[in-house]
Amino acid sequence: MIARWLAAGLFFVLLVAAWYLAVKAHIWSPILLPSPISVADYVKSAVEDGTLWEATQVTVRRLLIGYGLGILVGLPLGLLTASSRWCQDTIGVLALGLQTLPSVCWVPLALLWFGQTEAALLFVVVMGTLWSLIIATDHGVRTIPPIYTRAARSMGSTGLHTWTHVVLPAALPFLLSGMKQGWAFAWRSLMAAEIYVTILTGFGLGHLLHYGRELNAMDQVIGVMLIIVVIGLAVDKTLFAPIEQFLHRRWGTARQ
Amino acid sequence: MATTEVNPAKTVPSKLVLEHLSKWFRTSTLTVHALDDVTFRIAEGEFVCLVGPSGCGKSTLLNIIAGLERPDRGLVQADGKTIVGPGPHRLVMFQEASLFPWLTVLGNVLFGLKLINGVSAEERREKAEYFLELVGLKKFMHSNVHELSGGMKQRVALARALAPNPSVLLMDEPFGALDALTREQLYGDIQRIWSQHRKTIVFVTHNVREAVCLGDRVILFSPNPGRIREEFAIPLPRPRDINSVDLARYSTEITRVLKGYVQTEVAG
Ligand SMILES: Nc1ncnc2c1ncn2[C@@H]1O[C@H](COP(=O)(O)OP(=O)(O)OP(=O)(O)O)[C@@H](O)[C@H]1O
Numbered sequence: 001m002i003a004r005w006l007a008a009g010l011f012f013v014l015l016v017a018a019w020y021l022a023v024k025a026h027i028w029s030p031i032l033l034p035s036p037i038s039v040a041d042y043v044k045s046a047v048e049d050g051t052l053w054e055a056t057q058v059t060v061r062r063l064l065i066g067y068g069l070g071i072l073v074g075l076p077l078g079l080l081t082a083s084s085r086w087c088q089d090t091i092g093v094l095a096l097g098l099q100t101l102p103s104v105c106w107v108p109l110a111l112l113w114f115g116q117t118e119a120a121l122l123f124v125v126v127m128g129t130l131w132s133l134i135i136a137t138d139h140g141v142r143t144i145p146p147i148y149t150r151a152a153r154s155m156g157s158t159g160l161h162t163w164t165h166v167v168l169p170a171a172l173p174f175l176l177s178g179m180k181q182g183w184a185f186a187w188r189s190l191m192a193a194e195i196y197v198t199i200l201t202g203f204g205l206g207h208l209l210h211y212g213r214e215l216n217a218m219d220q221v222i223g224v225m226l227i228i229v230v231i232g233l234a235v236d237k238t239l240f241a242p243i244e245q246f247l248h249r250r251w252g253t254a255r256q
Numbered sequence: 257m258a259t260t261e262v263n264p265a266k267t268v269p270s271k272l273v274l275e276h277l278s279k280w281f282r283t284s285t286l287t288v289h290a291l292d293d294v295t296f297r298i299a300e301g302e303f304v305c306l307v308g309p310s311g312c313g314k315s316t317l318l319n320i321i322a323g324l325e326r327p328d329r330g331l332v333q334a335d336g337k338t339i340v341g342p343g344p345h346r347l348v349m350f351q352e353a354s355l356f357p358w359l360t361v362l363g364n365v366l367f368g369l370k371l372i373n374g375v376s377a378e379e380r381r382e383k384a385e386y387f388l389e390l391v392g393l394k395k396f397m398h399s400n401v402h403e404l405s406g407g408m409k410q411r412v413a414l415a416r417a418l419a420p421n422p423s424v425l426l427m428d429e430p431f432g433a434l435d436a437l438t439r440e441q442l443y444g445d446i447q448r449i450w451s452q453h454r455k456t457i458v459f460v461t462h463n464v465r466e467a468v469c470l471g472d473r474v475i476l477f478s479p480n481p482g483r484i485r486e487e488f489a490i491p492l493p494r495p496r497d498i499n500s501v502d503l504a505r506y507s508t509e510i511t512r513v514l515k516g517y518v519q520t521e522v523a524g
């Protein structure tokens with residue numbers, strides 16, 4: 001365990017060292033590739049004056065609301081498309097088509113419909129999450145071996161009970177990977193939206209990134225990108241990884 | 257232990273009635289005539305074994321009795337009422353692994369118990385533990401399903417089917433994956449449970465000896481289409497030992513008949 005931590009730590013130390021050396025070698029202009037030290041300086045000052053904390057809060061709040069809405073709507077719709085041929089031919093086909101649309105494509109439409117508002121941002125996040133969640137849920141439910149529902153029915157389980165006690169738990173591994181994918185899509189769409197939509201109700205990480213570019217402040221750009229990566233990693237490790245580990249233990253699908 | 261020497265079919269009212277059952281499976285590539293005009297009765301508390309070559313419709317028949325499948329023709333009744341769907345009084349122990357991997361061993365046994373009204377949480381727990389003890393797996397009640405061997409899974413499935421106390425138990429080759437010693441132990445257990453709890457059991461097997469050891473009656477099926485070929489009453493005293501000489505006489509006789517029609521089938 002400790003050896004794994006050490007190896008991982010060493011890898012990242014080496015990565016930063018390589019970055020530092022590349023800067024020292026003056027291959028690229030320091031404006032295009034700032035040193036890790038100036039990036040760290042930016043992060044430090046932004047943490048101290050509170051901009052980073054505030055932007056993170058704003059962004060994560062939008063993310064959670066948009067992602068939550070996406071799950072709330074997407075999960076039931078996915079169950080519907082998996083259980084009714086009619087829903088599959090309509091909602092299922094719609095989801096399949098819209099899923100292929102990169103979420104940034106929703107930005108112009110969101111701007112025209114909602115203007116430069118919070119709603120426009122949320123709309124883009126929901127559109128970015130929803131369709132892939134429907135597809136993942138649908139796929140998960142369809143992949144369940146029929147013997148499980150037969151066994152449950154023979155023991156007297158019907159209707160809603162079968163759905164909540166058999167279909168959902170049996171599909172859980174697929175639902176989880178769908179939700180993970182949805183989370184990644186939510187991030188992507190929110191960043192696209194924040195970079196393109198300037199609003200006054202909240203200054204998110206995407207906006208920081210955008211203004212970093214406008215000001216030619218490369219240390220800010222890279223600093224914010226790092227923060228985004230770290231948040232993404234942290235959520236994966238604290239939210240999804242424990243559930244995944246539990247599933248692997250239960251199902252016996254873990255690789256040693 | 258009580259010994260049953262009379263054939264209960266003659267003294268007790270019918271628990272299950274099957275009349276002129278036929279079933280076809282139609283897929284895009286072919287139509288299979290799975291069951292053809294199957295008629296028989298099973299008395300309350302009777303132990304009936306179904307034997308026949310692979311594909312002769314034994315599992316299909318169990319599914320119909322369980323209410324999971326509808327016959328295309330004919331009548332199927334339990335306690336005088338037509339079977340229209342599954343119910344906790346007729347539980348199946350499936351041929352393939354059907355334990356829920358998202359539940360522990362205990363959770364699996366509790367599943368059916370939770371679907372019965374009016375049983376308190378403690379009672380459920382007690383029952384589940386009792387039946388796990390019965391199949392010798394109480395120690396494993398908090399284990400995950402994938403941590404069990406194939407035979408242990410079958411024993412959990414047996415406990416799960418027994419726990420809700422069904423009056424009819426439908427067992428589809430339940431001991432196929434077990435070693436001879438565990439099987440023999442379970443033959444004893446099954447006979448004890450059957451006589452103590454007065455269950456009606458329909459038991460599918462490929463093993464003629466097993467059928468003779470367990471059944472009051474052995475019904476032979478032949479395939480294409482699935483039909484009843486012959487019936488044998490087994491009036492041996494219980495409990496029966498699978499290695500006894502009397503039992504061997506019956507199983508030799510039945511095997512001879514079985515081989516006979518399998519060969520004529522191949523020749524024709
Ligand atoms: N869901 C299904 N769809 C199509 N055909 C089916 C289906 N279920 C069973 N059959 C067919 O019906 C016939 C009887 O099947 P069944 O499973 O009842 O046989 P079985 O006697 O239980 O065989 P085994 O001893 O191998 O378990 C087979 O020919 C099989 O191909």
Ligand SMILES: [Mg+2]
Binds near residue numbers: 316
């Ligand atoms: Mg079968």
